[in-house]
Amino acid sequence: MATTTEADIHITKGHEVLKLYQFNTHTARHYFCSVCGIYTHHQRRSNPQEYGFNVACLEDVDPFELGEVPLGDGVNHPADRN
Template sequence: MDSNSHLESHQGGCHCGRIRYKFEAPKSVTAFKCNCSMCSKRGNISFSVPKHNFSLLSGESYITTYSFGTHTAKHTFCNVCGITSFNISRSNPHAVSINVNCVDPGTLTHVEILSFDGRNWERTHYLRTKMKEAQLRGDKDNSSNESSDQGYEVGSDVSNSLPQSH
């Protein structure tokens, strides 16, 4: 998420509607499709917002949390319909990851999807961190050399395939 972008109010929730939340984010976001053992099985595509930009509106008693491995990630889901509409990711535990497919239609206008190599999480996280450090230093040559090996690649614009009301 670009911190310089204008923030808009968005809402989302699970399939049965018991869990509802609101968050502040730009209208255009970059989401990640991860291939780790958890995300690949649930088909999760998510983007992160700072925790202070997220508010649970309803359904706290319906949230179940599953964690494994380092227990840093908190995989939350509705204990009625089973949908993971948001979670706390291992790569950014100080933010809330929003499942792009659970955002109410009409407020997100563009979603860029990048693939993230979560099966090789440590290596991918290390390369992404090094690339961000190089970008902050203004070392464009170093960041472009690593870009083909950074653990993610550009996907497609899915702004026309965002979830619609049924």
């Protein structure tokens, strides 16, 4: 996952097979491929002008060559701190 601004994200192909998923406040917009199910990108809840995107979806990018990447546990959202 990497971050970019709304102005800098461009879907170059496959737009017609993307499906939107929203939950809870319907602020964040999560996109998945309707063919294979992979998560491609999302518009952030905390800042709707930012997008997170799946680096592995980019042509000619090998995410394993990026080096050490911070990980989340998939359960605890950074904005949910007490």
